[in-house]
Amino acid sequence: MHTGLRITAFAAALAATFGTAYGVGTGMDPIVADGAAPAPHDGHGEPDGPREPTPRPAESGGHGGHESTPPGGLQISEGGYTLDLATSRVTAGRRTELRFTVRDASGAAVTAYRREHDKELHLVLASRDLVTYRHLHPTRAADGTWSTPVDLPAAGGYRVFADFTPAGEDAENLTLGADLAASGRYQPARLPAPNGTARADGYEVELDGSLRTGKASELKLKVSRDGEPVGDLQPYLGAYGHLVALRSGDLAYLHVHPNSEPGDGTTRPGPEISFTATAPSDGTYRLFLDFRHQGEVRTAAFTVRAGSATGAAPGATPGADPSATPEHTDGHGH
Incomplete structure (x- = not known):
């Protein structure tokens, strides 16, 4: 890819x-x-x-x-x-x-x-x-x-x-x-509200940027722990982060990769990971970020809305649940 x-x-x-x-x-x-x-x-x-x-x-x-x-x-x-x-x-x-x-x-x-x-x-x-x-x-x-x-x-x-x-x-x-x-x-579960911050196993990840329809846009994710930026992320699948986006409703699959990679001479191991993404349509999407720190892979999840005009800031909706994270285990995958 x-x-x-x-x-x-x-x-x-x-x-x-x-x-x-x-x-x-x-x-x-x-x-x-x-x-x-x-x-x-x-x-x-x-x-x-x-x-x-x-x-x-x-x-x-x-x-x-x-x-x-x-x-x-x-x-x-x-x-x-x-x-x-x-x-x-x-x-x-x-x-x-x-x-x-x-x-x-x-x-x-x-x-x-x-x-x-x-x-x-x-x-x-x-x-x-x-x-x-x-x-x-x-x-x-x-x-x-x-x-x-x-x-x-x-x-x-x-x-x-x-x-x-x-x-x-x-x-x-x-x-x-x-x-x-x-x-x-x-028992059906409700899709978590749009959120600009997600927590995963004691880590906090902030999402900066909007998902746009038909237009490439940058998504920056910043990883911190106990209020301190994490600057020693470890490579996972050849990058410091791995992002998958799924569209609500039909689960259309978007596979996003970072804009840079470890060892390229400019990419730092955190706290920010940058991606470029284009939404195929307006709608609600779920983003899943996998990142590795201290030998373990963790997943932070976000709900965002994509739009053709303003894109809608991911955390703009009142009542967003920043603690909503996916049911996720390391298992064989990590």
Whole structure:
């Protein structure tokens, strides 16, 4: 992947304008592991929870809620490659082996990848309500089967994203997505309010900058601990920070990378990490920042709104919850 935002191109462009957050009920609905497979998603909601407005077809221009560049993760096949998710169900609260294979146009398992940011493949797993988030690094067997243990805290619908580049000079980076269901008693969660500050395991991260629609903008994240700036961040996946953005509603996937990297002669190990990002449409997004300090990887989460005019400052909404952080564990991913 290159510096700045990498958004995988898809054959069908989607656009969406979303509200502030999910409207959720208070009832509890059962999700049962046995029986029919999870209902297919069209990328605009989930069968076991509330839906946001259905996105309109994309129009050119890249502003006013119209996508000029389709985001990634919305389809299971693209460019002749398919994400074959062997594990389509897990049980909430129970450690389970998640297994999948990437297949080429002939149906054969892909066994050769280009290493990017220290890994052949990055696996991101997020709940449909964007409260639970995992950044995992599975192990590939010789036959091309990938596997990693997962332990999801709550029942409901999840989305699995495989971010990879097949081997080959002309190969392009792809992000393929598939649905995963966690069985158990389901209680929908409300999307946290927009926030400009997030706390994670005793650390505080401040977000400076606005996410703009159809226009690149800088996002600066400043890490501190006990009120003191952290100036000795450690490299993680070849950078001092790793940022993933997911659009509320259809979970369109935006993979953002820092504007600089360790060892380039100018980049300091904190406290600030700078990214450049472009939102494909107006709407609400959830940002997940992974950073490493004192040998451990931690995740800070932000809810932001993207707009074509002013972009909306991430912490401008009264009542924002700065303590809202994702359900996240190190596990196999870190």
